[in-house]
Amino acid sequence: MSFAEKLKQLMDELKLSQTRLSELTGIGKSSICQYLSGKNEPSEKRKRQMARALGVQENYFIEFPPVTEITSDPLVNLPIPLVAKIMRKSKGWVEEGLQQGCFPWGYAVKMKKWSYWINGKKFFEHEGLTIPSEINLGIEREV
Numbered sequence: 001m002s003f004a005e006k007l008k009q010l011m012d013e014l015k016l017s018q019t020r021l022s023e024l025t026g027i028g029k030s031s032i033c034q035y036l037s038g039k040n041e042p043s044e045k046r047k048r049q050m051a052r053a054l055g056v057q058e059n060y061f062i063e064f065p066p067v068t069e070i071t072s073d074p075l076v077n078l079p080i081p082l083v084a085k086i087m088r089k090s091k092g093w094v095e096e097g098l099q100q101g102c103f104p105w106g107y108a109v110k111m112k113k114w115s116y117w118i119n120g121k122k123f124f125e126h127e128g129l130t131i132p133s134e135i136n137l138g139i140e141r142e143v
Helices: 003-014 018-025 029-037 044-053 080-087 091-099 120-126
Strands: 106-110 114-118
Touching: 003 029, 018 029, 018 044, 080 091, 080 114, 091 106, 091 114
Parallel strands: none
Antiparallel strands: 106 114
């Protein structure tokens, strides 16, 4: 998903106008208009600033791989925020469960900081969830 699409989606969820987004972030309305049109994309620093102002994780506009990367490998490492959203739990709850070894579909390793791995195929199978049609994790479906 492009930055413009993510920003539009978040603005819709928060019911924000371009004017209100400008007020919250301190970014000019013309810049916001260009971001939404996809004509320009803000720097990583500005993306983090926008995310903080909108009350989402700093890496909200940076971290997530596009769906095309998710579809290419049946052993895909699902992002924690996606798993948390699917499970209707917090990111911290998922991280804690992975750190404690509570989930059979992923694990956490600590070196200087925690690293996480969530096997997409095992996650959907174990949780008994239907894989969204836009995500192919190499699991055969019954017809």
